[in-house]
Amino acid sequence: MPTQPLWPAPVATGPIHATVRLPGSKSVTNRVLLLAALAEAPGSVRLALRSRDADLMVAALRSLGAEMTASNESVSSVDWAITPGPIRGGASIDVGLAGTVMRFVPPVAALADGEVFFDGDPHARKRPMGPILGALRALGASVSADALPFTVRGPITGGEVVLDASVSSQMVSGLLLAAPRFEKGLTVRHSGPPVPSMPHIAMTVHLLREAGVEVDDSEPDVWRVEPGPIAARDVVVEPDLSNAAPFLAAALVTGGAVTVPDWPEETTQGGDLLRELLAEMGADVARTPEGLRVTGTGRVRGIEADLHEVSELTPTIAALAALADGPSRISGVAHIRGHETDRIAALATEINRLGGDARETDDGLEIRPRPLSSGVFHSYEDHRMATAGAVIGLAVPGVEVENIATTGKTLPDFARMWTDMLAGSGDVTDRTDATGTR
Numbered sequence: 376m377p378t379q380p381l382w383p384a385p386v387a388t389g390p391i392h393a394t395v396r397l398p399g400s401k402s403v404t405n406r407v408l409l410l411a412a413l414a415e416a417p418g419s420v421r422l423a424l425r426s427r428d429a430d431l432m433v434a435a436l437r438s439l440g441a442e443m444t445a446s447n448e449s450v451s452s453v454d455w456a457i458t459p460g461p462i463r464g465g466a467s468i469d470v471g472l473a474g475t476v477m478r479f480v481p482p483v484a485a486l487a488d489g490e491v492f493f494d495g496d497p498h499a500r501k502r503p504m505g506p507i508l509g510a511l512r513a514l515g516a517s518v519s520a521d522a523l524p525f526t527v528r529g530p531i532t533g534g535e536v537v538l539d540a541s542v543s544s545q546m547v548s549g550l551l552l553a554a555p556r557f558e559k560g561l562t563v564r565h566s567g568p569p570v571p572s573m574p575h576i577a578m579t580v581h582l583l584r585e586a587g588v589e590v591d592d593s594e595p596d597v598w599r600v601e602p603g604p605i606a607a608r609d610v611v612v613e614p615d616l617s618n619a620a621p622f623l624a625a626a627l628v629t630g631g632a633v634t635v636p637d638w639p640e641e642t643t644q645g646g647d648l649l650r651e652l653l654a655e656m657g658a659d660v661a662r663t664p665e666g667l668r669v670t671g672t673g674r675v676r677g678i679e680a681d682l683h684e685v686s687e688l689t690p691t692i693a694a695l696a697a698l699a700d701g702p703s704r705i706s707g708v709a710h711i712r713g714h715e716t717d718r719i720a721a722l723a724t725e726i727n728r729l730g731g732d733a734r735e736t737d738d739g740l741e742i743r744p745r746p747l748s749s750g751v752f753h754s755y756e757d758h759r760m761a762t763a764g765a766v767i768g769l770a771v772p773g774v775e776v777e778n779i780a781t782t783g784k785t786l787p788d789f790a791r792m793w794t795d796m797l798a799g800s801g802d803v804t805d806r807t808d809a810t811g812t813r
């Protein structure tokens with residue numbers, strides 16, 4: 376593997392006090408962009424995330440026929456005006472390492488009369504695709520392989536399909552998002568071990584309903600989407616609560632206070648569970664007029680947590696567990712071996728490389744307190760591994776995070792925001808606030 380640059384993770388010299396305004400949610404951004412491209416008329420998406428995953432979604436939708444015009448751009452935020460067009464074949468789509476692109480776009484491509492080619496990063500070829508590609512095949516598409524790279528040739532008209540989505544909730548979300556445009560709509564049945572990250576499917580259902588689509592999710596593991604138009608809307612994207620995790624963790628580690636403005640009162644983002652998880656690890660968590668405030672004492676408690684529903688929080692929780700004064704056990708996340716990297720193996724390896732005591736289990740990690748020391752924290756092209764290294768580096772001098780730029784997958788401005796947060800510069804922001812001031 377080529378050597379990647381090392382980023383000296385800044386050590387906190389005292390309690391951090393900062394307000395950190397997070398850019399838009401990756402999961403909401405990529406869903407609403409896709410729905411806008413399939414809508415019956417032009418619409419807009421404001422405060423969309425700008426990041427590698429979001430850029431890849433925009434490029435994919437453009438190459439399938441949507442017109443997308445940017446305004447109010449900053450490093451990690453942008454407003455989009457979207458004019459849908461007929462979905463056309465002939466495109467070649469780069470999915471990068473984005474689960475939302477590799478799982479959400481093929482069902483859209485299956486609306487086209489013509490072949491669409493998909494490929495991505497080397498590791499993307501290892502991420503599970505079989506269930507969703509099998510479902511498209513069962514619905515009548517011709518699909519050339521069971522993993523990247525592959526081609527999809529439609530058009531399909533929908534109907535009913537059974538799949539095993541225990542490897543990723545995105546298998547279901549991807550099918551549901553394109554489903555209103557299928558002539559017969561779509562019924563998706565899951566058959567297999569429990570589906571992880573269910574709040575992400577709730578997010579899909581919620582956003583479809585907001586666009587006027589009829590969805591029946593009354594029976595467990597069955598989703599029925601009626602055919603019909605997707606309404607054109609003007610959507611404002613919520614801040615990314617999962618990306619808030621390392622910043623809020625910084626308050627816990629340093630005994631400071633970090634506030635995230637515009638934390639939604641109600642949300643389908645799984646990251647909202649941080650309120651409970653961080654409280655269990657010793658933080659005081661409060662909603663204030665300025666936003667969600669997490670205050671720490673500097674002491675981090677160990678945790679026993681089943682993160683099946685919120686598996687993308689695992690790297691931050693594991694980083695905190697490595698700094699805790701008691702043992703932790705994270706369970707329910709076997710499927711994150713298929714995320715950007717095998718996160719269970721990567722977290723155990725990197726925590727242990729710094730002298731920690733982390734043990735892989737079948738479905739998670741056991742982490743015991745042990746003093747950590749300096750060293751390189753490898754990021755495996757995984758944005759959340761990189762930010763986990765930054766959290767540990769707050770308390771452990773001499774941690775160097777490999778390839779911090781990989782955070783650009785969902786948060787291109789991470790390194791600056793992190794440094795500004797440590798400098799106590801008050802409002803660390805790259806996003807317009809709810810009143811429209813950037």
Ligand SMILES: O=C(O)C1=C[C@@H](OP(=O)(O)O)[C@@H](O)[C@H](O)C1
Nearest residue numbers: 402543544545571572575686687
């Ligand atoms: O649909 C989505 O936006 C996501 C679903 C989840 O995937 P899994 O179900 O594979 O965990 C989550 O971990 C990922 O970061 C984003």
Ligand SMILES: C=C(OP(=O)(O)O)C(=O)O
Nearest residue numbers: 472473474475687714715
């Ligand atoms: C699992 C993640 O991403 P993806 O959407 O690529 O699956 C993640 O962001 O933690």
